[in-house]
Amino acid sequence: MTTALDRARARLDTPPTTPIPGQLDLKEHTVTDLRLIITPPEPGDWHGRLDVLEALEAAGWVGDVDMPLSIVRHPSGAVWSVANESDDSGLDCPNGAVIEFPGDTPSLVIIAACLAATHPTP
Numbered sequence: 001m002t003t004a005l006d007r008a009r010a011r012l013d014t015p016p017t018t019p020i021p022g023q024l025d026l027k028e029h030t031v032t033d034l035r036l037i038i039t040p041p042e043p044g045d046w047h048g049r050l051d052v053l054e055a056l057e058a059a060g061w062v063g064d065v066d067m068p069l070s071i072v073r074h075p076s077g078a079v080w081s082v083a084n085e086s087d088d089s090g091l092d093c094p095n096g097a098v099i100e101f102p103g104d105t106p107s108l109v110i111i112a113a114c115l116a117a118t119h120p121t122p
Contacts, residue, residue, distance in 0.1 A: 049082050049089055055111045076118045093117040
């Protein structure tokens, strides 16, 4: 059986050579390389946000004791959870910010936001 993580392989492209104002200058900071490719499910298949869950678990997040398929926690204090059957989800960041993702938000956007929340810029 192929897991969502097996289907997940994306390449994050090299950032622009001139940083955008407010953007982290990667030349001055070490960044861990992350490669994910998120393959959409076949028509008729429904995986919920399993692809997000598995990608986050691979990045060190841990499933909640009571709801391991709906809530994952990061040691930094970040928590991501699925809110309903429409795939709406939310991220509670360690700094207190709360981000809500509508059900049509691409998985890659959610994964990137969750990973960014656990690696604050200096």
